[in-house]
Amino acid sequence: MMETPNTTPDVYEDYSLMTGRTVQCNTIAINNFCQHFLPPFYYVIFIASVLGNGVVLLVLYKFEKLNTVTNIFLMNLVASNLIFTLTLPFQAVHHSDQWIFGEALCKLVTGADYLGFYSSILFLTLMTFDRYLAVVHCVVANKRRRSCYAVVLSAxxxxxxxxxxxxxxxxxxxxEYPMEGLVCEDSSDAQWRVFSLYKQLVLFFILPLTVFVYCYFRITLTVLAMRMVGKHRTVWLIFIIVLMFFAFWSPYNIIMMINENQDPRQCNSSLLYAQYVTSNIARLYFCINPVLYTFLGRKFQNHVRGVLVSQVPCLSDRISVSASSRTLQKTG
Known part of the structure; x- marks a missing residue:
């Protein structure tokens, strides 16, 4: 979400990447907050995302079959997050100074931000629905869940x-503005911005959240009914996945709705602060969600321990690794 200062030293104007809504505030504090806090925050997220998603890809490559349905979806999810992540250095420079990359990159970087953002949500939703089929409708799913099925749905x-x-x-x-210089901003009219806001709210928040809640509710009931070994851990992990999506993503959508319905001629500084904080919490989630999604599983945790032991042999006495991971690592 790109926000930049306005044309006078004591006025702040917000250019929201997701809505393009413009709000003027007579304060320097918000401007200073964005210039000092957002660039380092974006760089930290960038490094964490590259490292975390890199570990996911490394583990998949060394220990897993890449042509399975789950791993095809997971690799696409990682790609979505990396696309999203690669826009962060550009936005960090934009916040700290001005947009120095030209109009073509303004469109391309913003488009990549949208693309990574939307595809990440859709792949999480698709993976949730696929897990629902594999657990609740396992007989039918085993006949239809093939790699071609995953490739087509990913496309x-x-x-x-x-x-x-x-x-x-x-x-x-x-x-170009007198005070802040060059700004990459949304030039669409108010009606289009309202349409974009509700499109995002319905297709990329309400619909995925509905799928999450329904699918994981049915998965939980099935796991409990089958008296599966380790069922309590499975139910707990399901609860964490749904809770994290709601906790990281819903505050931003709520703030956007409040912001859209307020008088555009009035300024609410607290609301603008809330918008920046919640939008970047959402950014953090969508940059590292593959790590959260996979590290919650015992098998993936064991694979990571296998990587650590292979790279640092002296840890073998302190870290336990299953025989399957050692075998896969040797054959890989």
């Missing part, structure tokens, strides 16, 4: 995400 997700991300290529442009 559909990318097509939908690309179509939903075309707005920046049409409406975003670079404008």
């Amino acid at each position: 559909v997700v990318w097509i939908i995400s690309v179509l939903a991300s075309l707005q920046p290529f049409i409406h975003f442009t670079v404008e």
